[in-house]
Amino acid sequence: AQSVAQPEDQVNVAEGNPLTVKCTYSVSGNPYLFWYVQYPNRGLQFLLKYITGDNLVKGSYGFEAEFNKSQTSFHLKKPSALVSDSALYFCAVRGPDRGSTLGRLYFGRGTQLTVWP
Amino acid sequence: EAGVAQSPRYKIIEKRQSVAFWCNPISGHATLYWYQQILGQGPKLLIQFQNNGVVDDSQLPKDRFSAERLKGVDSTLKIQPAKLEDSAVYLCASSLRRLDGSAKNIQYFGAGTRLSVL
Numbered sequence: 001a002q003s004v005a006q007p008e009d010q011v012n013v014a015e016g017n018p019l020t021v022k023c024t025y026s027v028s029g030n031p032y033l034f035w036y037v038q039y040p041n042r043g044l045q046f047l048l049k050y051i052t053g054d055n056l057v058k059g060s061y062g063f064e065a066e067f068n069k070s071q072t073s074f075h076l077k078k079p080s081a082l083v084s085d086s087a088l089y090f091c092a093v094r095g096p097d098r099g100s101t102l103g104r105l106y107f108g109r110g111t112q113l114t115v116w117p
Numbered sequence: 118e119a120g121v122a123q124s125p126r127y128k129i130i131e132k133r134q135s136v137a138f139w140c141n142p143i144s145g146h147a148t149l150y151w152y153q154q155i156l157g158q159g160p161k162l163l164i165q166f167q168n169n170g171v172v173d174d175s176q177l178p179k180d181r182f183s184a185e186r187l188k189g190v191d192s193t194l195k196i197q198p199a200k201l202e203d204s205a206v207y208l209c210a211s212s213l214r215r216l217d218g219s220a221k222n223i224q225y226f227g228a229g230t231r232l233s234v235l
Contacts, residue, residue, distance in 0.1 A: 043123075043228045046225065107161070110157075110159055
């Protein structure tokens with residue numbers, strides 16, 4: 001079965017400090033992993049994805065994520081946080097491209113990131 | 118490029134009433150998704166269309182929810198009759214193709230419709 005866990009409901013960090021938002025996954029087959037961000041009253045915006053290749057994936061707005069197969073993790077990172085990064089972050093894994101789940105995205109519960117000045 | 122359009126943005130109804138949501142995907146996107154996002158949870162897929170055909174509706178409560186995409190472009194999601202537990206944000210998303218063998222397809226989301234059932 002496919003699933004995603006985001007162990008932290010909330011992450012607080014000071015502006016200028018590095019941030020990490022954690023994600024672990026469970027999937028049958030190759031993992032296709034995504035990060036999305038949601039600002040208040042807005043839809044989800046794509047940040048980055050891991051399909052194959054380098055374990056460090058770079059995305060929008062200076063975010064990056066590190067894929068670790070042995071730990072089944074895909075943590076989101078940014079070297080220097082901005083107040084404007086404050087939002088709700090979702091990790092997602094794509095189901096296998098076969099059967100009834102045919103490429104469905106499974107989302108975690110989300111992590112609220114707050115960056116204070 | 119215009120994004121995924123959804124309307125209305127907000128809807129308040131009483132239980133047992135019916136409601137409909139509309140979605141217009143990004144031009145050229147063959148795949149359309151409807152998600153339900155309950156407060157404090159991640160989005161959950163309700164139904165997935167490829168052009169005007171349903172490819173996954175396994176999580177759609179079919180006794181009260183229905184969806185259609187008649188001409189393979191815009192789509193409507195209907196709830197009839199609504200229950201209190203249907204209060205959620207209903208998100209529509211679209212992607213270019215369902216599968217290309219490498220799962221590169223990115224889903225682009227609309228702003229959603231926030232439904233409150235009283």
